[in-house]
Amino acid sequence: MAQSKTAKQILDAAEALFAEQGFIETTMRQITKEAGVNLAAINYHFGSKQGLIQSLAEHFLKPFSEYIEQSLIERDALLDSSSLKMDELLELLMRALLHVNQESNHALLMFTRLLELAYLKSQEDLRLFIIGRYGSKLKPYIDLLRKQSALMEDDEFFWRLHFVMGSVIFTLSNYNMLSQIEKSKFDTQAEIERILHRMIPVLSAGMQARGDKLYFSRL
Amino acid sequence: MAQSKTAKQILDAAEALFAEQGFIETTMRQITKEAGVNLAAINYHFGSKQGLIQSLAEHFLKPFSEYIEQSLIERDALLDSSSLKMDELLELLMRALLHVNQESNHALLMFTRLLELAYLKSQEDLRLFIIGRYGSKLKPYIDLLRKQSALMEDDEFFWRLHFVMGSVIFTLSNYNMLSQIEKSKFDTQAEIERILHRMIPVLSAGMQARGDKLYFSRL
DNA sequence: TAATGTTTTAAACAAGTGATTGAATTTGCT
């Protein structure tokens, strides 16, 4: 058996709690209580709390990056670099995110928490782990995104990627809390889909916008 | 007794540490050690750690919102709602952020941590405190932003504001860490200024982008 | 069945957290 019953229960409980509260805020006692297992089970099966997080990280990042890789191959985007326009590239990204979310309805938030942890918090370990493991897999996609963006220098593109990531991560992180306040939980999956789609024309316009040199001298 | 020497030292140390590490990650022992005061001083002068955070919150949010209020008055934007175009509104926002940063070079990051805490973490107390205290002051600015955006429904605008906030918060949160890695700390203030200005055309295009009818039948 | 390896359990550990106390000290005022 590749994965014991207890380990599976821990992963499920941790996924839900991490997605809802974040990694640091979630304690091992919460996880094990929710999972109905002993406190020591996490250390026994995953070595440490960090080990549990990394285990979950692979679980979500792998299908995500593979989905993007596969999509690019299917659509021959790697041969013809102009076959996919900006809107289509972004929609592909959104589809990849939703694909991750199909495994469980917490997956997307878990995924977001991971990036949040890797980029917002000073968690250099996890950050390097993610980049080293999935950076090369995602590079072709980034390259395509670059080609469909407005003409700009490397550092300008670098920062625009941050703007895009910020929008996605921030919005999805917030969605959880906002949905509780608005109590419009009738159809979470469809609602997330709608928000992600709202981003496409906005981010597309942003990436294609001409960088205005006027501002650099004005302030 | 407007502010004792000890309280001032605590505020300075807390500002630097909070900006660098975040609120939860920074302990009272770190702050008091850095400030060269006794551990109990925080509770004596601010009641609690949360009291210290709220005190700092006011210290930064007040000049920020007042700067925006004042700028709108000076430029007669409240009388003529079309006097300021989208780019100018966003530049005004960036100027307000930089204005806050003039008091100290940690101010902008502190400011960002505050919004991060209020929006990303489930800190309902601070969230309501901020909205209740500064929401009404910033409403005129939001209204102007709305008027200069593409025609859209309320919820669409609501989410686009999130996209913008996400870009700003995420990018500024990241800047601190990235600048350490790139060790290009030659001129922090100018570098932040450059990044903020990079956002203007991107965010401007995003807010003015037409919502794609393919995804929404309502608009 | 008996022995062996694996898993679960309750309890405790070590290290941290923010908050509180009461005595010592400093300060401000008449």
Place this chain on the structure above:
DNA sequence: AGCAAATTCAATCACTTGTTTAAAACATTA
């Protein structure tokens, strides 16, 4: 100066964190 209020201080409290331990229970297999 002297007294009262304000402030500082070391010590400690009550509590939480992730982790470890060693015995108990379970599972597997020879």
